[in-house]
Amino acid sequence: MHITPVIRLGTVSDAEVLADLARRTFVDTYAHLNTPEDTDHYIRTHFDVKQVAAELADPDHVFLLLYAAAQLAGFAQLIRKPVPPAVPAGALNLSRYYLDRPWLGKGLAQPLLDAAKQSAMAQGASHLWLTVWEKNPRAIAYYQKSGFTSAGLIPFTVGQDVQTDHLLVLALS
Numbered sequence: 001m002h003i004t005p006v007i008r009l010g011t012v013s014d015a016e017v018l019a020d021l022a023r024r025t026f027v028d029t030y031a032h033l034n035t036p037e038d039t040d041h042y043i044r045t046h047f048d049v050k051q052v053a054a055e056l057a058d059p060d061h062v063f064l065l066l067y068a069a070a071q072l073a074g075f076a077q078l079i080r081k082p083v084p085p086a087v088p089a090g091a092l093n094l095s096r097y098y099l100d101r102p103w104l105g106k107g108l109a110q111p112l113l114d115a116a117k118q119s120a121m122a123q124g125a126s127h128l129w130l131t132v133w134e135k136n137p138r139a140i141a142y143y144q145k146s147g148f149t150s151a152g153l154i155p156f157t158v159g160q161d162v163q164t165d166h167l168l169v170l171a172l173s
Helices: 014-032 036-046 049-057 109-122 135-143
Strands: 006-009 061-068 069-077 094-098 127-133 150-159 159-171
Touching: 014 036, 014 049, 014 061, 014 109, 036 061, 036 150, 049 061, 049 069, 061 109, 061 159, 069 109, 069 135, 094 109, 109 127, 135 159
Parallel strands: 094 127
Antiparallel strands: 006 061, 061 069, 069 094, 127 159, 150 159
16 A cells, blocks of 8 residues: 655644654654663653744754654654764754654655755755664664765763764765
8 A cells, every 4th residue: 555645844733743753753763772761851851842842933943744644654853053073064954853663664764854855955955964873773774775974973862871873964966
């Protein structure tokens, strides 16, 4: 069965459903590799409805919401923020990029990434950059297959745990 995704910009009115999806996908992806305390701290500080609403209202954040079969199935978050030294100036950060577990492997990841690339180019970006935890080989392989190249390693903190992320960059054309 072919699923035709619908992708739209997120608005403040999406804060509750988006925060719920963000919490769920974070737990599905990372909870088994982190302590419950670190996972809980990260969720409380990053996926609180008020925090998500503030990010949705911030013009430096763009959320792309992917719907499949009328359900929120995934999202991408682009942020305009200072780039690490190894990243070309003018790049946008693909800060979050998640599909809900039931939608993995259904052909929805590529349309969401394509929409993120189009949004970044529309904002004048020359590159996308992201970080991905070294303990997430599935995501690393996906990003490499999608054309992202390594720009080094960078620390990322979850709760009290300082972890190592791969810094990946994609030239937009």
